[in-house]
Amino acid sequence: MMNLLLSQLSQGDFKRLEPYLKVTSFKQHSVLFEAEQEIKHVYFPTGAVVSLVVTLASGETVEAAMVGADGVVGASAALDGRISLSRGIVQLAGDIIICSIDGLKSTALQSPKLLSLLIRHEQTVYAQAQQSAACLAAHHVQARLCRWLLRARDLSGSDTLLFTQEYLAEMLAVQRTSVTIVAHTLQSAGLIKYARGKIQILDADGLQDGACECYSTVKRHYERLLGPAT
């Protein structure tokens, strides 16, 4: 599987970027970078799914955005600033194409097409963050969980997701017991099936009915800016 941004590059651009690329496998829960640290690499997931999370002084973490093979992590900071704004963690294990920030920046400044892709992609991530803000303020845990599962499914391309309720709780910024309750509800409704860290999505359409609008809003923004993600 390839990364959707890289696959949109011209052959020439890709050749120019290629010397700086290196594929690496990451395990679930790996931390790619911490917030407010100098970053040295840019991450183009191919199989892995990465989340950008804010960490608060209390230790609590809140997810702002999720990126998979449809995007890139750290590109904006690579172009300028060079400091991460959030923590980047691997939600779902898989491969990531790592690129040096200097390689990306020099290539982007020579390739309007690449620069354009990065600028538009950055907007899709921004759109996710602002939608997360609205979602956390206005929507209930159950709708948020449905949204989250659908998003993880889209990015992983699989109906089986390896997440414990504990972990979901952290991502949704709620208590673990709250996740237990709504997960139970969703299972009773026949939408999902889960056991000990393994969640199967049985009825994606049903999940979408239960999800808040944020799922489709984020998708719409993405498709407008970068085309269908298939």
Added chain:
Amino acid sequence: MMNLLLSQLSQGDFKRLEPYLKVTSFKQHSVLFEAEQEIKHVYFPTGAVVSLVVTLASGETVEAAMVGADGVVGASAALDGRISLSRGIVQLAGDIIICSIDGLKSTALQSPKLLSLLIRHEQTVYAQAQQSAACLAAHHVQARLCRWLLRARDLSGSDTLLFTQEYLAEMLAVQRTSVTIVAHTLQSAGLIKYARGKIQILDADGLQDGACECYSTVKRHYERLLGPAT
């Protein structure tokens, strides 16, 4: 008063941009653009303060970021995409320097300095959005109000702010009655004084003690990327 981004441009860059600039006054609550619309202009506030808000299907609005003379609104979309991701509203009346998106884009592609400023600024807005997400998820109304008032004070440069509780409630994504209660508490504590849409900040340090970490986190991100805003 000048815009902080524009004032960092070289004389040559500014001269190139100048033909596309036009100062306009905006009243409070003006809508600069709606979400998901084609944008034609970029906004450099000088006296005005602008908020970027997400509107949900329910009609509820949630603020993701606030920009004043320290920044620019719509620049990222101007560089590419050309579609707004959120609604832009004027929080506090004042002047805004309007620039055509074509003018900004062509100038930015010729001026690495301007492009760099825009890219770094975009990150400060992203940082606000993700912090808003965390804040809405984890922090109480009182701390959020303190944060919000301090931010509005910084951007307006004034200790007197013209906001009704109704309006504050919308920005904080809570009920008006909740604002009344915490505003009353803050007034009793001698931190603010308010009456019929006019809020005076009496003790900014006290407010900062009551505010959540998000206020200083956002400020720190900004200063790292663009220097002290003074």
Added chain:
DNA sequence: TACTGTCTGTATGATACCTTACATAACGGC
């Protein structure tokens, strides 16, 4: 088989905030 750690279920009281409703108070126009 027993043991241990992890994951999930459930219960219970607390609480921040919602929702709705209505009362009071200030301002602006006439």
Added chain:
DNA sequence: GCCGTTATGTAAGGTATCATACAGACAGTA
């Protein structure tokens, strides 16, 4: 000064979620 409008205060019941605690179920290991 009167009156409609807007802004703020307050009350009372409801609810989603928190916080904490503990119990049961499953998987891996010895």
